[in-house]
Amino acid sequence: MTQYAGIGEAKWIGLENYQAIFQDHRYLQVLKNTLVYGITVVIFQNGLGLIFASILYNIPKVRNMLRTALLVPSMLSLVIAGYIWQYLYSPLGGGLNELLASIGLGNFQQVWLGDSQIAIFSVAAVHVWMFVGYSTAIFLAGYAGISSEVKDAARVDGVSPIKSFFYIDIPLLAPAITVNITLATIGTLKSFEYPFIMTGGGPDYSTMTLGLRIFMLIFQEFKYGMAAALSVVMIVFVALITILQNSYLRSREDKI
Template identity: 80%
Template sequence: MTEYAGVGEATWVGMENYQEIFQDERYLKVLRNTLVYGIVVVVFQNGIGLIFAAILNSLPAVRDMFRTALLVPSMLSLVIAGYVWQYLYAPMGGGLNELLGALGLQSLQQVWLGDSAIALFSVAAVHVWMFVGYSTAIFLAGYAGISSEIKDAARIDGVSPIKSFFHIDIPLLAPAITVNITLATIGTLKSFEFPFIMTLGGPDYATMTLGLKIFTLIFQDFKYGMAAALSVVMILLVAIITMVQNSYLRAREDRI
């Protein structure tokens, strides 16, 4: 509730910082970006992780090898991964556009990090790539807790693998789903590294998240009071979403 540049005396401004956050279009865009980023990462990271876990669970001979392979990206430094993908996304000579060109898909080539319409999703894709292995590992742990007798009984009754996945696997994986969604939500709502390394929040605030905006307010704009107010907003946002989410997911587990 102050205006403070890091040196000198802090000036009391009351609720002005919070009023600016919820009235200024730039801050509203930051909030929207953070929510969209979180939804995209949570849905795709856990959806892809669940599919990988289901496939690997049915292939015990190669399960451990592929599980390790999926965890390799998460062992990289976030900084290294960010710079590598920044190069792969480069519009001229970047690996992704070159691959699309080699496959005759020039129409799909994009300025991945320079187009405000797709930049946020491009950064989110890197987050999903890096941490989908974690989600897969947790789902595989959940699969280990499912009795083989249930699966055998379903197979004898003629239940198809797809019906078994939706009506047996997913309900019995409820605890793993709760853990994965909670961890992914908390991790993405405070995301900072990838937007900072790959785009610095651009173009035109398209990839500016709460974590990155707080960083720039402190170290570039020297607005410590505003950064503190935005930090409070982020903490409350994470807490509220996590509590609502956990309440629903735990109730779902109880019903199952």
């Protein structure tokens, strides 16, 4: 509740920082970006992780090898991964556009990090690529807790693999789903590394997240009071979403 630049006396201004946050369209855009980023990562990271885990569970001969391969991206430094993908997304000679051109899909080439409509999803895709292995590992641990008798009984009754996945696997993986969604939600809502490295929050604020905005307020604009107020908003934002999410997921577990 102060105006403070890091040196000198802090000036008491009451709730003015909070008023600025909720009246300035830029901060509302930051909240929206953070929510879009979080939803995108949570859905795709856990969706792909569940699919990979199901495939690996049913192919035990390659399970350990492929599980290790999926975890390799998470062993990289976040900074290194960000710079690698910044190069791959480059519109001039970048690996992704060159690949699309080489397989006859040149019409799908994009300015991946320079288009405000798709930049946030391009950055989110890197987050998914890096941590989908973690989600897969947790789902595989959940599969280990499913009784083989249940799967065998379903197979004997002629249940197809797709129906078994939706009506047996997913319900019995409820605890693993709760863990994965909770971890992914908390991790993405406070994320700032990839937007900072790859886009700096641009273009036109389209990839500016709460974590990145707080970082810039402190280290570039020296607005410590505003940064502290936005940090409180982020804490409340993350806490509310996590509480609501956990309440639903836990109630789902209790019904099983």
